[in-house]
Amino acid sequence: MSENDAQADQDWLQRLQCSDEQALAALMKKYYTDLYSYASRFTKDEGLIKDCIQEVFISLWQRRDTAAPILSLRYYLLRAAKNKVLKSLHRKVYKTDTLDGQESYDFYQEFSVERFIIEKQVSEEKAAALRNILQQLSKRQHEVIYLKFYQRLDHGQIADLMNISRQSVYNLLHEALQKLHGLWHAEYLTK
Amino acid sequence: MKDYRLFDITDFVMDEDFIRWVYERRPEDEAAWHAWLTRNPDKHLLVAEARSILESVYIAPPVLTEPEIEQETARLLQTIRQQPAEAPVRTVNRVKWRTWYTVAAAVLVACVTGGLYFFSGRGTAAASFTWEKMTASRQLIENVNTSDKPITIALPDGSAISLAPGSRVGYANHFDSSATRDVYLSGEAFFEVTKNPDRPFRVFANEIVTKVLGTSFTVRSFEKDTTIQVIVRTGKVTVYSQAVTNTRRSATDHKPGEVILTPNQQLVYEKTAQKFQKVLLDDPLLIIPRVKEQKMEYEEAGLIGVFNELSKAYGISIVYDSELFEKCTVTADLRNETFYHKLDLICSAIGASYEVIDGQVVIQSNGCQ
Numbered sequence: 001m002s003e004n005d006a007q008a009d010q011d012w013l014q015r016l017q018c019s020d021e022q023a024l025a026a027l028m029k030k031y032y033t034d035l036y037s038y039a040s041r042f043t044k045d046e047g048l049i050k051d052c053i054q055e056v057f058i059s060l061w062q063r064r065d066t067a068a069p070i071l072s073l074r075y076y077l078l079r080a081a082k083n084k085v086l087k088s089l090h091r092k093v094y095k096t097d098t099l100d101g102q103e104s105y106d107f108y109q110e111f112s113v114e115r116f117i118i119e120k121q122v123s124e125e126k127a128a129a130l131r132n133i134l135q136q137l138s139k140r141q142h143e144v145i146y147l148k149f150y151q152r153l154d155h156g157q158i159a160d161l162m163n164i165s166r167q168s169v170y171n172l173l174h175e176a177l178q179k180l181h182g183l184w185h186a187e188y189l190t191k
Numbered sequence: 192m193k194d195y196r197l198f199d200i201t202d203f204v205m206d207e208d209f210i211r212w213v214y215e216r217r218p219e220d221e222a223a224w225h226a227w228l229t230r231n232p233d234k235h236l237l238v239a240e241a242r243s244i245l246e247s248v249y250i251a252p253p254v255l256t257e258p259e260i261e262q263e264t265a266r267l268l269q270t271i272r273q274q275p276a277e278a279p280v281r282t283v284n285r286v287k288w289r290t291w292y293t294v295a296a297a298v299l300v301a302c303v304t305g306g307l308y309f310f311s312g313r314g315t316a317a318a319s320f321t322w323e324k325m326t327a328s329r330q331l332i333e334n335v336n337t338s339d340k341p342i343t344i345a346l347p348d349g350s351a352i353s354l355a356p357g358s359r360v361g362y363a364n365h366f367d368s369s370a371t372r373d374v375y376l377s378g379e380a381f382f383e384v385t386k387n388p389d390r391p392f393r394v395f396a397n398e399i400v401t402k403v404l405g406t407s408f409t410v411r412s413f414e415k416d417t418t419i420q421v422i423v424r425t426g427k428v429t430v431y432s433q434a435v436t437n438t439r440r441s442a443t444d445h446k447p448g449e450v451i452l453t454p455n456q457q458l459v460y461e462k463t464a465q466k467f468q469k470v471l472l473d474d475p476l477l478i479i480p481r482v483k484e485q486k487m488e489y490e491e492a493g494l495i496g497v498f499n500e501l502s503k504a505y506g507i508s509i510v511y512d513s514e515l516f517e518k519c520t521v522t523a524d525l526r527n528e529t530f531y532h533k534l535d536l537i538c539s540a541i542g543a544s545y546e547v548i549d550g551q552v553v554i555q556s557n558g559c560q
Contacts, residue, residue: 024268025264025267025268028263028264029260029264032264033252033253037250040253054266058267061271109250111247115249116247116249119246134247134248145248176248177201177244181240183247184247
């Protein structure tokens with residue numbers, strides 16, 4: 001998240017406070033793909049994802065007069081999307097609303113491994129080893145990697161979003177990276 | 192600009208700017224990283240590995256068309272226009288929201304106080320080693336270089352200091368009669384120290400101390416810099432942090448946290464992180480006479496012998512698996528090439544690669560066919 005980007009978000013939020021609909025539309029366009037990407041980790045139901053994103057932005061519009069500042073809009077929106085999606089899923093599955101914050105959820109993730117293997121001309125043996133490593137990653141590791149590298153959140157935000165400690169975030173990431181590092185280390189030959 | 196020379200592989204993989212470069216390939220990032228790699232050729236391998244790690248966990252964005260997003264935006268605007276201003280849309284769990292602001296507020300407070308703590312903390316740490324603090328209680332002979340060229344200062348023991356512009360040094364007026372030869376530096380200077388094993392020569396520069404018996408080296412420690420650097424040309428020096436020396440040990444003790452530097456090695460001390468890192472110079476110099484270098488033309492020569500000669504010529508240790516290379520031979524003309532180019536030539540000849548770790552060259556290879 002670059003300085004300029006953060007500043008741009010704050011400018012839009014300022015305009016939102018003055019009930020500027022165009023600011024809301026602009027923010028939706030800016031974040032739609034990333035929110036859709038995140039929501040689709042929890043469910044494959046496209047209609048549900050779209051409705052949830054609608055609700056996230058309706059809520060954002062409704063809270064426009066509240067004084068509480070949004071420090072990181074990306075974090076705020078992702079968190080809202082996750083909450084909305086998991087809530088709707090639970091309503092669908094159990095027809096009840098028993099959320100105690102410790103819900104377990106599926107996290108579907110596909111790495112673009114094949115593209116990488118073709119581009120880098122990775123040997124068949126390495127490719128198999130890489131697929132193997134990625135398969136062995138836990139759901140939580142998947143989520144940490146996703147939030148760190150795709151959504152570029154910082155460790156504190158990831159910890160808050162996943163309800164785990166910063167140390168756990170670090171450990172989960174570190175363990176995954178160690179395995180990958182082991183795979184690439186010594187692979188490097190001067191071309 | 193962060194000092195990426197201090198980064199290990201995990202630091203790179205976790206670094207926001209690095210991630211952006213790998214995933215987004217913006218032209219401005221390409222240019223900046225390319226320039227950095229040109230300046231730090233020994234980091235190519237580390238960067239290549241970090242890139243591979245990032246590329247292998249790449250996640251493609253979902254396929255959403257422009258019209259789809261437009262349509263959803265239109266739907267949103269329609270919804271909010273239909274809302275009477277005061278009516279709540281659906282039931283939003285108020286309690287949840289409130290806890291959330293508290294989190295946001297708590298994060299804000301933590302960041303702000305963290306920031307203050309960091310600055311004040313850093314202030315005191317740095318302040319305890321300013322020029323004034325270092326020299327206040329001592330009677331020193333001081334030299335300041337206000338010109339725009341280095342000046343040479345001769346010390347009573349026969350050592351010489353070449354003092355860079357905008358720098359100052361001080362030494363005790365009883366320099367010749369004390370147990371250690373202590374010099375205080377703010378800025379940059381090159382030292383040529385006469386050998387005297389009984390009286391160690393020490394350079395105090397902000398937080399770090401460089402101790403030598405007789406050698407030549409450079410210390411760069413301007414207060415405005417975020418790093419302190421020590422570069423060794425000949426001989427051997429030890430460097431340690433002042434925080435350690437203040438525990439009142441004798442000056443000749445070998446302390447924990449000491450770093451030993453040999454020729455062509457550079458030590459970078461990062462003030463904020465308070466950590467040392469050894470790096471090799473961008474262009475290591477020969478420490479043997481040029482005449483000897485003229486013999487570095489090899490034909491079917493044993494690889495291990497070549498590495499040993501190279502290591503001796505530059506005083507840089509080269510680490511490899513000797514069992515792997517036992518039967519390897521190499522044919523190469525290494526005369527009049529820079530150190531790194533010599534390494535490149537050897538490595539491409541045997542299909543190996545190298546990386547520089549902690550001031551040492553580590554050769555990676557699967558052996559030779």
